[in-house]
Each structure stands twice: as C-alpha cells, then as structure tokens.
Amino acid sequence: MQPLVSIILPNYNHSDYLQDRLASIYNQTYQNFKVVILDDCSKDHSLTILDKYKNHPKTSHFIINKENSGSPFKQWQKGLELATGDFVWIAESDDYCDLNFLESQIQQINHQNLDIVVAETKTVHNKLITGRTQHPVFKDANALEITLNSFLYCPILNVSAVLFKKELIRDISQFYNYKIIGDRVFYFEAFQNKKVAINRHTQSYFRKEGDSVSALSSKGLDYFVDYYREHYRFAYDAYNAKKIDKKLYQSYIKRFFNRVNSRLSKAEKLQSKYLKLRLSYYIDLKK
Template identity: 45%
Template sequence: MIKVSVIVPNYNHAPYLKERLDSIFNQSFQSFEVILLDDNSTDNSKEILVAYAKNEKATHFIINDENSGSPFKQWNKGIGLATGEYIWIAESDDTCDLNFLEEQVKALEQNDITVAKTIILTDNIKTEEELRNHFQFTYNTNSLKPEHFIDYCPIGNVSSVVFKREILNKESMNFSSFDIIGDMMFYFENFLEKKIVYTPTTNSYFRRKKDGLSNLSKKDINYYKKYFNEQAFLLKKISKAVPGEFNNQIKKRLTQRFNKIKNRLSFNQKISLTYLSIYINYLKSNKEI
C-alpha cells in the first residue's frame, strides 16, 4: 500500500514549481503518490506540470477548465483522490528538506498529525525566522482543543503538516466552502482531540507573501464582508464546543475582527448597504455567542 498521498494544488506558481516538485519527487522516503492539480493557471505552470506528470509516482494530473476561486476546493479534490495511509498537502510555492517525509512518517507511528519545523522564505532566501505554530509555542499541547482556535490559527502552514487519512471527518468536510479561512476550518473539522506533534528534525519552508490572504490592507469591502462572515461563523462554532467561561474571550475576538474591518473603511463605505450587512451580522453573532 502507498504510504503517503502528496497533493500539490497549484495556481500561477510557475516560478516556484520546479523547486517544489523536485523537493517532493527526490524525497529520501519514496513510498508515495503525487496528485497534481492545476486551477487553470494563466502562467506557464501547465507546461512545467506536464513534464512531472510523466513520473511514475504521479497518479493524477488534473487541470480545471475554469478557475475554482479557492485553493481549499483543490485540497478537497485531492483528498478525494488520495489512496495513501497518510496525506500531505504540499502547496506549490513552498519547499522542504529532502528528509521531510522520512521524518514525518517516523513521527506518525506514534501520532495522528505531525508538523515540521517551518522556516520563512523571503525573496527566495531561507531566513533564520521560524513560522510560529501556536499549538506548540502558545498552547504547548499534544492535542488541539476548540479553544485553541479563538485567538490564532494553531498551525501556521499546511505544507508543514502530514496526517493520517483515517482521522478525516468525512461527515463534516465543509471547509472547502470557505474562501479565506478554509485552512482553519479544515483543522477545526478534522484535527480536534487528535494526537499532534512538532517535528524539529526536518524543515518545511514557507514563502511569505507580501499581499497574501491575511493582508487586509488593500482589500475591497466585499472581501471584508466575506472575511468577517467566515470569522463570525467559526467563532460561533467554537462557542458551541467550549465551556461558557470562554464566551467573553470569543466575544472580544469577534469585536476585534469587526473593528479591524471598520477601521479600514472610508466614510462612504461605512454608509453602504454592504457595511450595514456586516454590522448586522456582528450584532447577531454577538448575541448568539
């Protein structure tokens, strides 16, 4: 049986694809399949992927006819195709050490989820800065609890994670309907109460984006609306899963996220119907927590 299913979701990451795919196919641990997914890229990603799709370990190569608009839909598609005992979602602009799978698979003998040490890439240069995985640095826990999702996403980057396929909660795979916090929803739906461990014996490398999904400074009001609605949904979900003593903390985070948006809007945006709908959802969500 194939040990690891490696899902590579790509959209317009041609400058990084060769480095990423070489880091996968040249792993010291070789019991894996590779599922190549392209979300209708407009750069030359497809030409690069075609060459790697000829490798015998590439079991699927799928190019979407239209862009899905969400990397999380690609995650979901890859999970549906995976046959391995373990799953690794290897984002196409990241990279890793060649012993990454070897060390992660060793750790999975005693755990459900492993998260490798993650180093930040800035301008294609490996820095000395480590991406914070809050389950380790903040919560010091060996299993995720609902309250660990109130303040932060507990895992910094999905490329650093390998997990057992059997832990997936197939009845709750709603994360792909989220455009912005689909990663948090995925962890919340599938990783709660599972045994998680930090692996310092290998490195994953996260490419820091200057204008990624988490950067709200240059977004329009429709993006803000979607961002707040998704955050409010998750906070309400958390409030139903934790003791009442956490409700004040959750309400505080809801207000902080609302103010984060409000403080970025112009006067004209604040008198729009879109802002009114955000405000109404804020009041409603505050009551429901």
C-alpha cells in the first residue's frame, strides 16, 4: 500500500508564483496525496488561480479566510489540524519542486528509516537558480538527528523542502503563537531528537525575489523589538520547561540580542523603545 500524504498549501498574495507551485504539486509522479488549500485573505489575483483547484479530486479542503490571520504559522496549524494519512508536506506557495519530489522523499524515508527528510534545496531569483541552501542541521555531514546542538540555529531554512511523519505533530502546542520565528519553534516542538537526512535525489526550489521576507537588512526598530522578544520567549519557555539548561538559554538570548544590536542605527539606539529593550535584555539574562 502507498502511504497517504497530506499537502498543506498556505498562500498569501503569491499569485505571481502560484501556477508553478500548483503544477509542481498536482503533477507529482507520486499521486496518493490530498491537498489542503488555505488562502489568508489575499489581495492579489490568487483566488482566481486557486479557484481552478477547488473541486479537484486531490483537493480535500479549500479554505479562504475572510480576514488575514496576521501569521503564516496560524495557517500552518490550521492545515496540520486537517492533515490525514501518514506524511505531511507544508508546500509554501512561492516555492516549487521537482515532479519526483514526493516519490523520492518517501523512498528515502523508507530506505533509511527516517522521521524527516529534507530535499536538496536551490535558491531561485527571477526564474534563475542562484545557489544552494545549506540547512544548519547538516553542518555536520553525519548528523542523523535534530538535537540540542542545533538549538542556537534554525535547523531547516525552508519548510517546503521537508517531508515528515504525521505522528510527529501530536505534541506541538505553541509554534503558531509566534509571528516571526514560528518555524523555528515548530521544528523544536516536532522534530527534536528525530531521525533526519538530506535527500540529494530531488530538488526543492526556494524563492528569493528581492529582499527575502526573512532577511533582516531592511527591517526597522519595531520589527527588531518583536524579533528579540519572540526569541526570548521561546528560549525562556524551553528553559522553564527544563528542555534546555541555563547556559544554553543565556547563549541563545545573547546571540539574538547581539544580532538585533548589530543591525540598528545609532539613531535607533537612542530611542526609548531600544533603551527599554536593552534593559529588559539584561534582566532576562539573570532569570
């Protein structure tokens, strides 16, 4: 029997890329899948494109938000709640992949007895391949588990490259309450100490058009305040739950405060919002 894959397609204002994404999903060589289509109140032409797949036999759910949720991770959670079968693939709407993606990913999971498999990931800009994404979990080429050694880093940089066993999501509870680092929290909740490997036999293409949404270079003070506070909350909750020790907790918040500090201008550092953030950081270190 072929295992069933639930494919979660969360979209917001990606009409320019949806045709490629949808074609790379529905035309897979492996066809035992169901697609959960989620649109977060897009303002572009996304619905015109998505509507063509509303009654497709492979579409299990077609959900259009009347109001924007304010977080892509709330869309992830909605899709995960609707997921059925054996495996889950969160296919971001601005990415795409080879047509053997599912077939190859499932083969690798079965052959290596894995919980998670990550496809070779290429970055794309203006339809040209611009590079290869090095996922931090594979910094050690022999890494077979996502362990606390990777806590300081987001272990996987593009969720579209990942296929994972549905059973891993049984105990997740917090990641969708984050607007910026929900992916990092999700990996920590679902993938910790699970078997993972890179798959060189298929490709996922990670869209990098202009400034990446995750790039910090163009962000302002308000964003960085939220960015630090989310990282602090994540680390503190993990420490409070005894999932990490105090040394790792302190190393983590030092890392992300320093990241914020290095990207702010002198003028921003004179603002009261930054001074309050700096004070809270010193208090956070002593907890």
